[in-house]
Amino acid sequence: MGITAGGVEALRESLDGRWGAVRRGSVELLGGLKPPGELEREEYRAWVAEQLHALAEGGHPLIGFPAEHGGQDDVGGSVVAFEVLGFGDLSLMVKAGVQWGLFGGAVQALGTAGHHERYLRAIMSLELPGCFAMTETGHGSDVQHLRTTATYDPDTEEFVVDTPDPSARKDYIGNAARDGRMAVVFAQLVTGGVTHGVHAVLVPIRDGGGAPMPGVRIEDCGPKAGLNGVDNGRLWFERVRVPRANLLNRYGDVAPDGTYSSPIEGEGRRFFTMLGTLVRGRISVAGGAGSATKKALALAVRYGETRRQFTRPDTGEEVVVLDYLAHQRRLLPALATTYALHFAQEEMVSALHDVSDDRQQRELESRAAGLKAVATWHATRTIQTCREACGGAGYLSENLIAGLKADTDVFTTFEGDNTVLLQLVAKGLLTSYRDHVGDLDPWGMARFVADQAVNVVIERTAARAIIDRLVSGSSDALLDRGWQVRQFEDREKHVLEGLARRLRRASKEDAFDVFNAAQDHVLHAARAHVDRVVLEAFVAAVDRCEDPEAAALLDQVCDLYALSTIEADRAWFLEHGRLTPQRAKAVSQAVNELCARLRPRARDLVDAFGIPETWLTAPIAA
Structure with a gap:
């Protein structure tokens, strides 16, 4: 029920x-x-x-x-x-x-x-439709080394915007191919022969009649795998002149004589401060991906409650597919993760709204990078799972999931390639770790390793206590919230400490090679951090819920998120002694039991998203 x-x-x-x-x-x-x-x-x-x-x-x-x-x-x-x-x-x-x-x-x-x-x-x-011209054909994630130039001419008090070579064309620019009249163009700012790094300049790209402005070349990117209602285009600039006032000059200004000034010293610091102010876009992509995921799950759960396949031998009645454990295993852990990411997104939006200092801004940027990566990868996987869970019906355009799959696929690479974003998260964690731990001398490192060994012994002792409870018949042992949170915290701490120790051996000469060789470790550290942040946000949301019935349901969904996440990385937990083989089996059994408990609530869980029925018109959702 x-x-x-x-x-x-x-x-x-x-x-x-x-x-x-x-x-x-x-x-x-x-x-x-x-x-x-x-x-x-x-x-x-x-x-x-x-x-x-x-x-x-x-x-x-x-x-x-x-x-x-x-x-x-x-x-x-x-x-x-x-x-x-x-x-x-x-x-x-x-x-x-x-x-x-x-x-x-x-x-x-x-x-x-x-x-x-x-x-x-x-x-x-919408009197002024515009676009955001950052990405270049040859430089996507590496924004700091964009090649488009904006060179100041003091004689006319104008910037001359130029595309120096084919790889510097602005590419994949939304609103450029059809409707945009002005672009925020990111370019290397040059004054008096000196380059001051990437800045943003407003450049008109079409006149009132819709024709390209002199020196501006516009090309349609053409059909895409999805999002074909967005007019993505390419832009080239050939000595396009714009007034000095068109420089967006909050972080860097040019006087009439060409003198450059900035309230922030250092090109690198100025660049990252500028990009940090644009973090809202990354947060928005994570939220939009979450909504698309919810819609796919709503469609798949509705279909799973009506689609019948095969008969029960005892009654001869056909069984709805959502009553099969395998089908529950497909959809319900993904639904639990979607809830978890929703509450993490809500916390991140609050942080964006309330940010008041540089430290909070840096934390927000790191969290936004991590959650955007995890949320969009989750969307890609879950929407594909929903498509498969709906069989051939899920492949029909009229049932909407195929369109969601095509439209969200690019989310993993726009507003930041996910792999690059997780590396940024890991680098931030390493910086924070260094600030707290410092560069350990040999004796300090020895103490550090000894502490790690003690922590492992303590954790294994705790693990044995849980196993004893399981063996004695206490089936709820794995549902202990404190234990779940400790597993996430311990994994994050252990992976990060191991990564820091591994990278500590690098010299200036081989720093790139050492970091490159550790990228799997880097990505795991970032993912473990994001998982812990997400779980804590979910736990806080359960605690906030004042309605006993809803809180009890959320509590079970949180359990399913925690245990299915542990199960997905159980190789690590086994390899590092955090799970015994028996306990790993118990985790999987607990996930099965939670799926069975939540199966009657699946429709309620997707209805609570509040998706307008206007946009759930797929025949399979009727």
Whole structure:
């Protein structure tokens, strides 16, 4: 049996969280739009552009922009509103993100008062459609070494924007091929023959009639695997001149005579400070991926409760596929992880909204990188699983999952390639570890290794106590929340300490080779850290839930997330003595039991996402 209607509503309130009013208002706005159906590419792009205007008229873009320019000053709310768009058409979500998150967000974050006054209202209203021209054909993740140049000419007080070679063309730029009239162009800033690193310059790319501006070449990227309602394009610049005022000069300015100044010393520090202000885009992608994952699970669970396959020998009745353990194993741990990532995302959005100092900003950037990677990989895996769980029906466009699969595939590489992002997380952890532990001398390292050995003995003793409880018939031993959290904490600590010890041997001469050889270890350290952060966010959400029925259900979902995560990495836990073979089997059995307990609640769990029925029109979900 499922929980009561009141329990489902309480569960939804827990998911709605701090920005519940914004979330529900955005769901209502999205629910008023109608899916596009099957359209040719140009028709689809036109539909997306039309719906973007509907969002603007409904107030969607106002949420995150400054009140003094007509907005609502709610940065966290703007991310939540963007997440909700992931329940609908993903091309529309991405197009909205390009216009108001990337283009508008860059003007807001990197510009100053004059830029805000001149452009923000026009950006919000769509009077000025724009794009975010960072990525180059030859430089994607390596933004610091972009090759496009913006060279200052003091005689005319203009910047000359140039594409020096084919690899420097701006590529995959959303809004560029059809609708964009202005681009935030990231380029190496050159004054007086000196390069000051990457800065952002506003460059008009089309005139009022839609024709390319002089010196600007625009090319359509053409059909893509998904998101074909977004007009991705390529941009080249041939000595395009723009006024000095078009430099987004919050972190670096050029005087009329060409003198460069910045409130931040050092090109590297200035670059990372500038990129840090754009972290909202990365957080938004994680949230949008989460919404697409929820939609796929809602479709698959609904179908799994109605699709019948094979008969019971005792009754002769056909069995609904969600009653099979194998089917539960496909969907329910993924559903538990989706809940866990939702609550981690909520914490991250709150951190973004409340950030007040450099330390919090650095922590936010690291967390955003890690969660974006984990959430988008989870989306890719889970949507594929849902497709398979729906058999041939899942492959039909009318049932929506195939479109979700195609549209979300690129999420793993835009707003940062996931593998690179996890390396950034690991580097941040190593820096923090060094700051706390320092460079250990031989005696310190000996003490460090001895402490590790003692910790392993303590953990194995605790493990034996749990095994004794299991053998004596205490089946809930693995559901001890403290034990679960300790496993996540211990794994993170052990992996990071081992990585630090491994990299400590590197000299300046072979630092790259040593780090490169340890990349599997690097990625594992980052993933272990993110898993722990996600679990802690879920535990906190369970503690916050005031409705006993909903809290009890969330508690079981949290157990399933914790134990299925341990099970997925059980090789590590076995290799490092954190699990015995018997205990590893007990973890798998506990996951099976939790799936069986949660199976009657599966529909309640996906209904609590609050996805508008307008966007769940697949025949398999009827």
